[in-house]
Amino acid sequence: MIPYLIFAIFFGLLLLGIHRKTIARIQRRPGPPVWQEILHMLKFAFKVTWIPATASDTLFVGVVLIAIGIWTAALFVVLAGESILIIFGIYMLHKIVEHGFGLSSGSPYGKFGGVRSVISAASEIPLFVSIAAIAIYTKSLMLSDIIDYQQVHGPLIFIIPLAAFAMYMVILSKMPYGPFSVVEAKELVSGYKTEHFGVWRAGLEICNGLKSYVLLMTFVIVFFGAVPFAWLLLAMVLIIITLAFVCALCPMLSPFDSVTIQTGIAGLMLIYALYLGWTG
Amino acid sequence: MKKKTVFAIVLACGVTALVSMGLNWAGIMPLWLYETVLVVDTPAFVIALGLWVMAGNADEDIPFIGY
Numbered sequence: 402m403i404p405y406l407i408f409a410i411f412f413g414l415l416l417l418g419i420h421r422k423t424i425a426r427i428q429r430r431p432g433p434p435v436w437q438e439i440l441h442m443l444k445f446a447f448k449v450t451w452i453p454a455t456a457s458d459t460l461f462v463g464v465v466l467i468a469i470g471i472w473t474a475a476l477f478v479v480l481a482g483e484s485i486l487i488i489f490g491i492y493m494l495h496k497i498v499e500h501g502f503g504l505s506s507g508s509p510y511g512k513f514g515g516v517r518s519v520i521s522a523a524s525e526i527p528l529f530v531s532i533a534a535i536a537i538y539t540k541s542l543m544l545s546d547i548i549d550y551q552q553v554h555g556p557l558i559f560i561i562p563l564a565a566f567a568m569y570m571v572i573l574s575k576m577p578y579g580p581f582s583v584v585e586a587k588e589l590v591s592g593y594k595t596e597h598f599g600v601w602r603a604g605l606e607i608c609n610g611l612k613s614y615v616l617l618m619t620f621v622i623v624f625f626g627a628v629p630f631a632w633l634l635l636a637m638v639l640i641i642i643t644l645a646f647v648c649a650l651c652p653m654l655s656p657f658d659s660v661t662i663q664t665g666i667a668g669l670m671l672i673y674a675l676y677l678g679w680t681g
Numbered sequence: 682m683k684k685k686t687v688f689a690i691v692l693a694c695g696v697t698a699l700v701s702m703g704l705n706w707a708g709i710m711p712l713w714l715y716e717t718v719l720v721v722d723t724p725a726f727v728i729a730l731g732l733w734v735m736a737g738n739a740d741e742d743i744p745f746i747g748y
Contacts, residue, residue: 402702402705402712402716402719403698403699403702403719406719406723445731446727446730446731447731447734447735448735449735462728465724465728466724466725466728467724468724469727470720470721470723470724473720473723473724474716477716477719477720481716599731600727600728600731600732600735601728604724604727604728604731607727
């Protein structure tokens with residue numbers, strides 16, 4: 402587990418680097434090397450660190466520990482083939498963690514980032530709809546059962562494509578430089594993570610690497626089933642490249658538009674889930 | 682936090698994780714317990730390792746807090 406955990410952190414950060422590089426190439430910029438996010442994490446880990454005078458010490462440090470802890474737990478939940486509801490719960494916890502990051506420092510930029518994190522909670526509703534659609538077909542929320550179902554009936558992406566789209570939107574809403582990245586928009590410097598520097602930022606980078614790895618792995622397992630490890634990694638790279646295309650070609654929305662569109666998508670997905678429940 | 686204390690956390694977390702891995706490999710510790718140890722250990726190890734190497738001794742700064 403320890404080697405796998407280290408691998409997941411580094412591969413997740415590499416995925417974010419590929420994401421960033423692809424966006425740059427689409428926009429005809431050279432962009433940073435694909436391992437830039439790994440270098441970022443290592444650089445921050447060994448920078449001089451302290452806690453700002455205006456910060457709440459406990460919250461400032463605690464959120465970093467919780468952020469890494471919850472996504473480590475999420476990785477083990479997916480590997481064990483446990484319930485997708487636990488992943489959903491951890492995703493919700495991450496929202497609270499983002500809010501905690503923003504409020505802990507005393508900086509208004511961080512606070513605005515935290516507040517935007519809360520107002521964009523509508524982005525999580527499609528995940529709920531996606532889970533409901535999966536449950537209607539597979540009669541179970543255990544990842545191991547979902548894999549078994551797909552071995553008999555084929556990949557779920559062909560059976561419930563809109564549920565896959567809903568989960569894709571959820572992952573997109575968590576991608577940096579995307580249309581829904583209002584929590585870390587440049588007008589807020591770095592949003593909720595503005596005042597977390599040095600080792601605190603390194604911890605956040607580790608959390609982001611793990612989060613990317615877990616969310617993409619969950620997407621592949623839930624909608625394509627059990628695939629060989631090499632294919633899993635390749636699928637994750639391909640999905641992150643498609644996400645990069647969306648991020649590169651769509652401008653960042655204003656907070657109001659971001660919430661409106663996310664709520665609209667959530668509404669459409671709810672209708673889809675009701676339709677599936679009615680016909681299925 | 683003093684560097685000595687932080688180093689103690691690094692050591693404690695590292696040793697606990699490695700011992701857990703050994704015990705799990707030997708079939709003595711169940712997988713769920715090993716994973717629980719890692720969930721608690723990993724964040725503390727990462728943060729304590731960084732602080733042990735580069736924790737600043739200078740005074741805290743006051744970030745921008747608005748006009």
